[in-house]
Each structure stands twice: as C-alpha cells, then as structure tokens.
Amino acid sequence: MQLAEAKQQFISSWGAFGTQWGINRTMAQIHALLLISTDPITQDDIMEQLSISRGNVNMNIRDLISWNLVERVILPGERKEYFTAEKDIWKVATQIIKERKKRELDPMLKLLGQLQQVEGDKKDKETKQFVEMVGSIKKLGTQADKVLDSLIKAEENWFTMNILKLFK
Amino acid sequence: MQLAEAKQQFISSWGAFGTQWGINRTMAQIHALLLISTDPITQDDIMEQLSISRGNVNMNIRDLISWNLVERVILPGERKEYFTAEKDIWKVATQIIKERKKRELDPMLKLLGQLQQVEGDKKDKETKQFVEMVGSIKKLGTQADKVLDSLIKAEENWFTMNILKLFK
DNA sequence: ATTATCTTTCAATATATTTTGAAACTTCAG
DNA sequence: CTGAAGTTTCAAAATATATTGAAAGATAAT
Numbered sequence: 001m002q003l004a005e006a007k008q009q010f011i012s013s014w015g016a017f018g019t020q021w022g023i024n025r026t027m028a029q030i031h032a033l034l035l036i037s038t039d040p041i042t043q044d045d046i047m048e049q050l051s052i053s054r055g056n057v058n059m060n061i062r063d064l065i066s067w068n069l070v071e072r073v074i075l076p077g078e079r080k081e082y083f084t085a086e087k088d089i090w091k092v093a094t095q096i097i098k099e100r101k102k103r104e105l106d107p108m109l110k111l112l113g114q115l116q117q118v119e120g121d122k123k124d125k126e127t128k129q130f131v132e133m134v135g136s137i138k139k140l141g142t143q144a145d146k147v148l149d150s151l152i153k154a155e156e157n158w159f160t161m162n163i164l165k166l167f168k
Numbered sequence: 169m170q171l172a173e174a175k176q177q178f179i180s181s182w183g184a185f186g187t188q189w190g191i192n193r194t195m196a197q198i199h200a201l202l203l204i205s206t207d208p209i210t211q212d213d214i215m216e217q218l219s220i221s222r223g224n225v226n227m228n229i230r231d232l233i234s235w236n237l238v239e240r241v242i243l244p245g246e247r248k249e250y251f252t253a254e255k256d257i258w259k260v261a262t263q264i265i266k267e268r269k270k271r272e273l274d275p276m277l278k279l280l281g282q283l284q285q286v287e288g289d290k291k292d293k294e295t296k297q298f299v300e301m302v303g304s305i306k307k308l309g310t311q312a313d314k315v316l317d318s319l320i321k322a323e324e325n326w327f328t329m330n331i332l333k334l335f336k
Numbered sequence: 337a338t339t340a341t342c343t344t345t346c347a348a349t350a351t352a353t354t355t356t357g358a359a360a361c362t363t364c365a366g
Numbered sequence: 367c368t369g370a371a372g373t374t375t376c377a378a379a380a381t382a383t384a385t386t387g388a389a390a391g392a393t394a395a396t
Contacts, residue, residue: 003295006286010302013279020272022190024384038297043343053386058344079341079394089304104188111181118174127171129206134178136257147335163331167315192354211373221356226374247364247371 007036011050026052027060031069031085040073040082068095094152101148105141112138175204179218194220195228199237199253203260208241208250236263262320269316273309280306 001009011032018028029050034041046057061083064070069092073082086092115134120127154160169177179200186196197218202209214225229251232238237260241250254260283302288295322328 001282001286003286003288003298006283007298009279010283010298013276017272017276020190022188026384036298036301038293054343055345055387056385059385062344081343087301089301089308093308104185108181108185111177114169115174115178118169118171120171125206126204130171130175130178130204133204133255133257140257140261143332143335147332150335160335163334164311164315166331167311167318167328194354222373223357223375224355227355230374249373 010036024060026050026056027063030057030060031064034064034070034083034085035087037084040075040084042080042082044080046083067099090155094154097148098152101145101152105145105148109138109141109145112141178204192228194218194224195231198225198228199232202232202238202251202253203255205252208243208252210248210250212248214251235267258323262322265316266320269313269320273313273316277306277309277313280309 011029014032015025015029018031019025030046033046033049043054043057043061046052046061047054050057061070064085065072068086070083070085073084075082086095112134116131116138118127118131118134122128122131150157150160154164179197182200183193183197186199187193198214201214201217211222211225211229214220214229215222218225229238232253233240236254238251238253241252243250254263280302284299284306286295286299286302290296290299318325318328322332
C-alpha cells in the first residue's frame with residue numbers, strides 16, 4: 001500500500017471509529033490528519049485535504065482545542081494560524097479519559113447519589129430493586145472512577161504503571 | 169423524591185448517557201427500564217411506559233438481545249413474550265466491554281496492522297511519522313486489549329480481581 | 337485610516353438517524 | 367383449517383445532527 005492511500009484509510013477509519021464513540025466524524029478525521037502531519041498545518045490545508053468547508057473546520061478545531069488535543073501555533077512572521085496535535089498517544093488517551101470522566105462520569109455519579117435518596121419503604125419490592133440497582137451502578141462507577149484516576153496519573157505513579165505491565 | 173419520579177429520572181438520564189456513547193437513546197432507555205423492573209415485562213409495557221411505537225420497541229429489543237443484555241422469557245401458559253435484563257451490573261459491564269471489543273477494537277487493531285505495512289522509505293519524514301503513529305496507537309490498543317480481556321475474565325481470575333482492589 | 341488577510345459566527349441547507357404504523361408474517365388454540 | 371393473538375418488517379415521516387457559505391468581526395501591514 002502506498003503512503004497516500006494508507007493515510008486516507010487511516011483518516012477515514014478514525015472517523016468511522018469516532019462516530020461509534022459519540023464523536024463526530026469530521027472532528028475525528030481532523031484529529032487523525034493532525035496526528036500524522038509532521039508539521040503544523042492551516043485551516044486551508046485541512047479544508048483541502050478533507051474537502052470540507054471553512055466553517056466546519058473552524059468549529060471542529062475549536063472543539064478539539066477544548067479537549068486539549070490540539071493547539072494553535074503561531075509561526076513567526078506568518079499571518080495565518082497553524083494547528084498541531086499532541087503526538088504522544090498515551091497523553092492523548094489520558095487526556096480523552098480525563099475529559100470524558102469530567103463531562104460524563106462525574107455528573108452521572110452525582111445523579112445516582114441523588115436517586116439513592118428516593119423516599120419510600122425499602123421493604124417494597126420495586127423500591128428495593130431500584131435502590132439496589134442505583135447503588136450497584138454507583139458502586140461500579142465509583143470504582144471505575146478510581147481506576148481511571150490512577151491511570152490518568154500513571155505517569156507520575158510508579159505503582160500504577162507497573163500494575164499495568166502485569167496484564168499480559 | 170418519589171419512586172415514580174426517580175425512575176423517570178433514571179431512565180431519561182440513562183438514555184442521555186447512552187447517546188454520548190454512540191448508543192441510541194431509546195435502546196438505552198429500554199435497558200434502563202428493564203434494569204429496574206423486578207419482573208419480566210412485555211413489548212406493550214415498554215411501549216406504554218416509554219411512549220414509543222411497537223416497531224421501535226421491537227427493533228431495539230432485538231438489538232439489546234444481540235448484545236446479550238436482555239433475554240426473551242416465555243411464561244408458562246402465556247401467549248406473549250416477556251423480556252428481562254441481566255441485573256448483575258458487573259456482568260452487564262463486562263458483557264458490553266466484550267462486545268465493543270469484538271466489534272470495534274479487534275477490527276481496528278487488524279487495520280492498524282495492515283497500515284503498518286505501508287511501502288516506502290522509512291527515512292522519509294512523512295512515512296516515518298505515519299509508521300510511528302500507527303505503531304504507537306496499535307501498541308496502546310494491544311495493551312488495552314489485554315487489560316480488558318483480564319477484566320472480562322476477572323471473575324474467574326483471583327489475580328485481576330485483587331489488583332482492581334488496589335486502586336483506591 | 338484604509339485595506340488586505342484571516343477567523344468566527346450562525347441561519348439556512350443537507351445529511352443521517354430514529355421513529356412510526358400499518359401490512360405481512362408467524363404461531364397457536366379450537 | 368381458520369381466526370385471533372402476537373411479532374416482525376420496512377418505507378415513509380419526523381427528528382436530530384452536521385455542514386455550508388456568506389457576512390460580520392478581528393488583526394495587522396501600509
């Protein structure tokens with residue numbers, strides 16, 4: 001396979017992969033393009049390579065920046081803005097985990113905590129089932145939260161890094 | 169908060185949560201409803217409780233069954249089909265991990281393997297960057313694959329279960 | 337201060353996904 | 367075999383999401 005074809009494959013698959021994870025196709029494709037670009041590139045480069053509009057690039061780049069996956073770069077003596085992506089894939093992964101945890105898991109745990117406070121007789125079959133289910137989901141979520149936190153901090157954390165190596 | 173309201177909250181939040189993970193809202197809501205139902209329920213029950221059409225229930229139930237999260241139950245002497253969800257939340261989680269791994273991670277790793285075979289001079293900056301990026305994503309994916317496999321088998325696996333307890 | 341270059345916004349449009357509901361299909365009791 | 371009860375299918379409609387592109391907003395050079 002030639003490089004050009006392989007790049008296309010990578011970008012398009014990354015996009016498809018993204019949609020399965022609730023990330024929009026274009027955002028994932030832009031990210032993919034940046035991951036395999038050696039140097040920072042401009043909005044126009046992205047527009048051209050992915051055949052998408054200026055507005056679309058702009059909005060999705062902004063999103064990627066809010067996820068801390070992409071940065072603006074100003075090249076000295078250049079008028080245009082350039083963009084570049086974090087290339088260390090472990091950092092990319094932990095960054096995504098960190099953001100999703102904050103945006104999704106944390107609020108969910110908060111809600112479950114509230115739902116546990118439901119009034120009513122714990123002897124009632126329905127109430128009992130509800131409270132137990134909410135409780136067990138919360139427990140699992142809390143445990144996941146801890147594991148993910150360790151993972152995010154794994155670099156500074158000899159212990160977690162070594163535990164990871166035990167899985168083989 | 170009263171039970172009825174809490175249930176509604178739970179179902180609706182579970183649905184919203186699902187959409188952020190590429191699962192359709194209704195499928196997640198049906199699953200939520202089944203999770204907090206003490207006894208098996210029918211398509212009509214689901215239609216009524218979630219105010220959705222018969223066809224919609226039928227398709228999403230089918231999907232949930234294909235994910236091994238829900239089962240058909242035939243009650244003796246009844247004509248209707250009943251449905252029930254796995255209530256052990258750990259099993260639910262590992263089941264979802266197992267399926268997503270099979271449907272997404274495994275194919276992705278296969279593709280990355282192919283992309284690593286790209287022809288061209290490894291001295292070329294662009295080629296080098298591409299091969300390295302694909303390689304490092306593949307490496308991370310492979311490691312994740314191992315960890316998730318252990319997790320799926322954790323119940324039968326004293327070692328993993330105990331490692332999990334170390335995260336706190 | 338003016339102009340050229342570049343970025344951002346957002347209403348309108350296009351696309352993709354989900355939902356409906358009625359017809360076709362299946363199954364079983366009598 | 368026939369009819370009632372239940373299930374499935376899928377084209378059309380509704381809804382949700384993503385994209386465009388042109389106008390407005392910045393910014394910097396002259």
